[in-house]
Amino acid sequence: MRTDGGNLMKKTVSAIVLIVLSSAFSLFGGIIPDGKEIDWQLSTGLTFMPGLLYADQWDPGYSGTAFTFLVSGEYEKITISSGLEAGITYAGITLLFPLKGSFLIARGKSLDFSLQAALMPGMIMARPTPYFLFAGEITGELKWHFGSRSSLAFTVGPRYTSSPSYSASVAPYSLLDIVCGVNLVILRD
Amino acid sequence: MKTFRFLVFQTLILFSVASCSYRPLFAPDEIPADISITEDRNSILIEPLNGAAADVGLLFYPGGLVDNHVYNKLLSGFSSATGVPVVVVKMPANLAVLDIYSGLEIVEDFPDTARWVIAGHSLGGSMAASVVFKYPDEFEGLIFMDSYPANSAGLSGWSGAVLSLFSSIEKISDSERMEQTLSLIPPATWIGESSRVYPADKSNYSVLHQIDGGSHSYFGTYGPQDGDYTPTITREEFHSEVIDYMREFFDENGWR
Numbered sequence: 001m002r003t004d005g006g007n008l009m010k011k012t013v014s015a016i017v018l019i020v021l022s023s024a025f026s027l028f029g030g031i032i033p034d035g036k037e038i039d040w041q042l043s044t045g046l047t048f049m050p051g052l053l054y055a056d057q058w059d060p061g062y063s064g065t066a067f068t069f070l071v072s073g074e075y076e077k078i079t080i081s082s083g084l085e086a087g088i089t090y091a092g093i094t095l096l097f098p099l100k101g102s103f104l105i106a107r108g109k110s111l112d113f114s115l116q117a118a119l120m121p122g123m124i125m126a127r128p129t130p131y132f133l134f135a136g137e138i139t140g141e142l143k144w145h146f147g148s149r150s151s152l153a154f155t156v157g158p159r160y161t162s163s164p165s166y167s168a169s170v171a172p173y174s175l176l177d178i179v180c181g182v183n184l185v186i187l188r189d
Numbered sequence: 190m191k192t193f194r195f196l197v198f199q200t201l202i203l204f205s206v207a208s209c210s211y212r213p214l215f216a217p218d219e220i221p222a223d224i225s226i227t228e229d230r231n232s233i234l235i236e237p238l239n240g241a242a243a244d245v246g247l248l249f250y251p252g253g254l255v256d257n258h259v260y261n262k263l264l265s266g267f268s269s270a271t272g273v274p275v276v277v278v279k280m281p282a283n284l285a286v287l288d289i290y291s292g293l294e295i296v297e298d299f300p301d302t303a304r305w306v307i308a309g310h311s312l313g314g315s316m317a318a319s320v321v322f323k324y325p326d327e328f329e330g331l332i333f334m335d336s337y338p339a340n341s342a343g344l345s346g347w348s349g350a351v352l353s354l355f356s357s358i359e360k361i362s363d364s365e366r367m368e369q370t371l372s373l374i375p376p377a378t379w380i381g382e383s384s385r386v387y388p389a390d391k392s393n394y395s396v397l398h399q400i401d402g403g404s405h406s407y408f409g410t411y412g413p414q415d416g417d418y419t420p421t422i423t424r425e426e427f428h429s430e431v432i433d434y435m436r437e438f439f440d441e442n443g444w445r
Contacts, residue, residue, distance in 0.1 A: 059229050061230040061231060064281065088282040088287070089282070090230065091256075092254075092256065092283045093208040093282050125208060125209040125210065126209055126211070126256065127209040127210070127212065131212075170213055170258050171233075
């Protein structure tokens with residue numbers, strides 16, 4: 001006899017994706033004055049996570065790598081982004097749903113510099129049920145425009161990640177990383 | 190563009206859901222009281238409390254897509270019974286195939302431990318065999334748990350000793366698979382309750398043992414795993430038998 005499992009996970013993931021994305025874009029839509037133009041962007045890339053602390057102890061090493069996919073709306077100096085970050089970590093596969101705010105500090109002919117802050121609820125993918133996970137980060141972003149509709153964005157900054165439920169039931173899980181990201185940004189039609 | 194965005198989201202989510210790891214299913218008080226478990230970013234160390242520095246250690250590679258901690262209960266039972274420290278290698282995404290040789294770096298953190306035996310469950314066992322294949326002099330023994338070497342990492346000529354444990358009769362019922370497995374490990378002898386006889390020459394040999402009524406996930410404390418067989422014995426009975434055969438394997442080879 002064989003056993004099966006798994007539908008609960010799919011429903012949980014789907015529900016969280018819908019809630020986070022709809023919340024993010026509803027919020028952004030609500031604060032933009034009527035008639036103003038928003039530049040919509042898609043960005044995709046990799047985030048590398050060299051770490052400094054593990055379980056609140058000094059333990060330098062590598063925490064993981066993540067694939068990111070973000071949808072952003074840019075209005076004057078403010079950009080709001082939301083999307084998905086799938087990470088490969090030592091606790092397993094993680095999914096984070098970033099809600100990121102970015103403020104333009106300096107704009108050059110082909111280079112922009114912004115400061116970003118992000119809150120990222122998510123989960124460590126586990127069965128039969130995932131572990132809740134959250135992260136927060138503050139990063140600097142240097143964006144190089146190499147075409148009329150595309151640019152490369154490099155980010156670096158500290159990120160704190162923690163999973164209270166994993167810590168309570170398995171092992172302490174909190175990380176302080178210095179994340180380094182590289183993303184291809186495409187301006188939407 | 191909407192189609193592209195939809196596809197990327199779906200791909201990421203499906204990939205993540207398909208890559209879920211099994212959670213451990215035991216309480217902290219199920220770990221023997223005489224055992225200490227400490228961990229860092231890369232490994233979990235399971236050792237007797239106040240134990241003397243050990244001459245031999247067990248390096249363990251977890252199975253694929255199970256949390257790195259699901260073996261703590263079995264391995265702490267083994268460490269408690271033998272005094273041998275165990276180091277579980279944490280794998281990225283809980284997939285040993287993504288960092289096959291990381292165990293070798295962890296071993297370097299234990300300069301007082303001169304001899305090492307490597308073990309692995311399922312995918313972890315196959316990757317452990319690949320480590321031995323590439324660095325045959327680093328290990329004196331290898332323990333498979335429902336596992337076998339990859340075809341590209343045959344160990345039939347390896348001078349070390351191999352113990353291969355199978356969780357149930359179903360795991361050895363594929364005669365073609367078993368024939369292939371036997372061709373990839375040193376000359377093998379089946380052992381069981383009625384015949385626990387090891388070869389006199391303690392090099393280049395394998396002993397195989399099949400447990401009656403277990404299941405694949407019983408090597409850890411998780412599950413039931415998709416596709417697993419329904420066990421007819423308890424997990425505690427299963428662990429007791431596994432620890433017994435592992436202890437005997439260590440004794441027969443003079444590792445403790």
